[in-house]
Amino acid sequence: MLASLIIVFREVLEAGLIVGIVLAATQGVVGRGRWIALGIVGGIIGSCIIAAFADGISSLFADTGQEMFNATVLLIAVVMLAWHNAWMAQHGRELARDMKAVGHAVRSGEKSLAALAIVIGVAVLREGSEIVLFLTGILASEEGGIATVAAGGLGGVALGALVSVLLYAGLVQIPTRHLFATTTWLLTLLAAGMAATAVNFLAQGGMLNAGGTVLWDSSGILRDNSLIGQALHVLVGYTDRPTEAQLIAYVGVVAGILLLTRWAAGKPPSDRSRVASAAE
Amino acid sequence: MRRVSLLSAACALALSGAAFLSAAPVRADDAITIVIKDHKFEPAEVKVPANKRVTLLVDNQDATSEEFESGEMKVEKIVGGRKQIKVMVGPLKPGRYPFFGEFHEATAQGAVIAE
Numbered sequence: 001m002l003a004s005l006i007i008v009f010r011e012v013l014e015a016g017l018i019v020g021i022v023l024a025a026t027q028g029v030v031g032r033g034r035w036i037a038l039g040i041v042g043g044i045i046g047s048c049i050i051a052a053f054a055d056g057i058s059s060l061f062a063d064t065g066q067e068m069f070n071a072t073v074l075l076i077a078v079v080m081l082a083w084h085n086a087w088m089a090q091h092g093r094e095l096a097r098d099m100k101a102v103g104h105a106v107r108s109g110e111k112s113l114a115a116l117a118i119v120i121g122v123a124v125l126r127e128g129s130e131i132v133l134f135l136t137g138i139l140a141s142e143e144g145g146i147a148t149v150a151a152g153g154l155g156g157v158a159l160g161a162l163v164s165v166l167l168y169a170g171l172v173q174i175p176t177r178h179l180f181a182t183t184t185w186l187l188t189l190l191a192a193g194m195a196a197t198a199v200n201f202l203a204q205g206g207m208l209n210a211g212g213t214v215l216w217d218s219s220g221i222l223r224d225n226s227l228i229g230q231a232l233h234v235l236v237g238y239t240d241r242p243t244e245a246q247l248i249a250y251v252g253v254v255a256g257i258l259l260l261t262r263w264a265a266g267k268p269p270s271d272r273s274r275v276a277s278a279a280e
Numbered sequence: 281m282r283r284v285s286l287l288s289a290a291c292a293l294a295l296s297g298a299a300f301l302s303a304a305p306v307r308a309d310d311a312i313t314i315v316i317k318d319h320k321f322e323p324a325e326v327k328v329p330a331n332k333r334v335t336l337l338v339d340n341q342d343a344t345s346e347e348f349e350s351g352e353m354k355v356e357k358i359v360g361g362r363k364q365i366k367v368m369v370g371p372l373k374p375g376r377y378p379f380f381g382e383f384h385e386a387t388a389q390g391a392v393i394a395e
Contacts, residue, residue: 007383055363063366066357082290090286130347130358134383137345137361204355206333206368207301219351225382241351260289 001152004138008156010230011131015043015123016164017234021190022116024171025183032113039117043124050125051132067205070126074198077122080115081191082257085184087112089261092180119190131156184261186235192253193237196246203245211245311337311366316346316359319384330374330394336367346388350379353392370394 019036026032050057050069057065091109135149174182202208219240222229232238237250314336315322328334338348343361350356353372359365369377372394381388 003384003386054358054360058357058359058363058365064368066365079287079290083287086286086290133345133358133360134347137343137383140361141343143344200354202301204357204368212371214354223351225349225351241354243354260286263289264286 001148001155004135004149004152005155005159007134008131008153009159010156010227011127011134012157012160013163014230014234015120015127016160017167017231018123018190019120020164020167020171021183021186021235022120023168024179025187026113026116027172027179029109029113031110032116035110035113035117036120039120040124042117043121044128046121046125047128047132050129051136054129054133061205064205064207067201068207071198071201071205071207073122073126074194074201077119078191078195078198078253080118080122081187081194082253082260084112084115084119085187085191085257086260086264087115088180088184089265090267188254188257189236190234191257192250193233193235195249195253196237196239196242199245199249200239200243203243208245211243211248213244214241215244215247217241311335313337313339314390316340316342316381316388318342319344319346319381319387321379321381321388321390324390325393326390327393327395328370328372331371333368334370334372336369336392337364338367339364345383347382348379349382350377350392352377353379355379 019040022036023032026036054066057069059065061068091112131153135153138149138152139146171183171186172179199208203212217240222232222238222240224230224233224238224240229238229240239246242250312326312328312334314326316338319342326336338346338357338359340346340359340361340363345358345360345363347356347358348365348367350369353369355367355369357365357367369392372392374395375393377392377394379390379392
């Protein structure tokens with residue numbers, strides 16, 4: 001049971017850390033609880049469906065279905081994170097000013113919350129399907145009855161949720177004036193890490209044949225499947241044996257999001273805000 | 281309109297890497313079979329030709345699922361109970377590349393030897 005608990009804990013942690021960052025990034029935004037919950041529930045339902053069709057998915061695209069699926073959903077999350085950051089750069093000042101005003105600013109804030117809900121959904125989907133496959137496998141064998149599986153599963157979920165809550169609690173200790181910049185960077189590094197992971201799935205699936213040289217091996221210092229290594233893997237995209245392609249993707253996404261947010265911040269405010277401020 | 285263009289820009293960011301993708305996955309020759317039985321790999325050591333893309337056929341004969349993983353070969357793939365998956369590795373320089381089953385790490389240990 002302990003072995004199951006640890007495995008479930010680690011999978012939950014990978015998704016939970018992302019939820020913690022998103023919660024901190026949306027601190028004070030109206031309606032964020034609803035959207036985050038939607039992302040989690042959607043991810044859980046999706047993970048059961050994926051687990052049920054895992055065999056079929058695996059054999060798609062000449063047996064590279066799993067790799068293609070993982071790469072695709074990760075890249076969707078990268079796009080959502082890039083878009084969210086750009087949107088916040090464009091509308092952040094408006095939102096902060098009009099936080100109390102119901103209407104345009106808050107309603108269009110929902111689009112950015114939807115993007116984050118998709119990011120959470122993707123993370124929960126990926127880790128959740130692994131958890132479902134793992135636990136149903138134990139049930140299918142003679143090795144564990146319902147009680148053992150339930151105990152290990154629930155225990156792992158509880159522990160993973162606890163660590164994620166601790167991350168969130170730690171993040172919101174950051175003074176408000178620095179919280180936005182900190183969480184923007186965390187979301188950017190999250191996106192970069194996901195892109196690097198996606199690139200590895202593409203390489204594994206044979207879709208990407210360039211840049212496969214491993215640049216360094218830091219597994220002597222920190223293995224990426226140790227507890228801290230795994231947390232860093234989620235938070236900043238740490239991997240102990242990065243390939244050229246992974247480094248390019250990582251740096252490319254960070255640079256790309258920085259440029260995108262700079263460009264978006266320079267765009268003029270929306271029509272209604274212009275009218276509103278003209279009327280003041 | 282503005283929202284659409286922001287989204288397009290974000291998509292362009294992701295798709296710009298698509299220039300490096302192959303049209304079809306590189307096909308390897310005959311697969312080398314590794315069986316999972318009682319949470320152990322059989323054979324535990326597998327020889328593969330070096331500097332070539334190689335396909336491993338992981339045949340899980342247990343009822344439990346397993347996650348076939350190797351940091352050295354940079355692969356990670358789930359195989360359900362009583363199912364098979366194909367995992368492509370390489371091209372590998374000559375050497376020893378350990379792999380393990382994440383769900384039963386204590387006993388599921390093996391290595392690929394490229395020579």
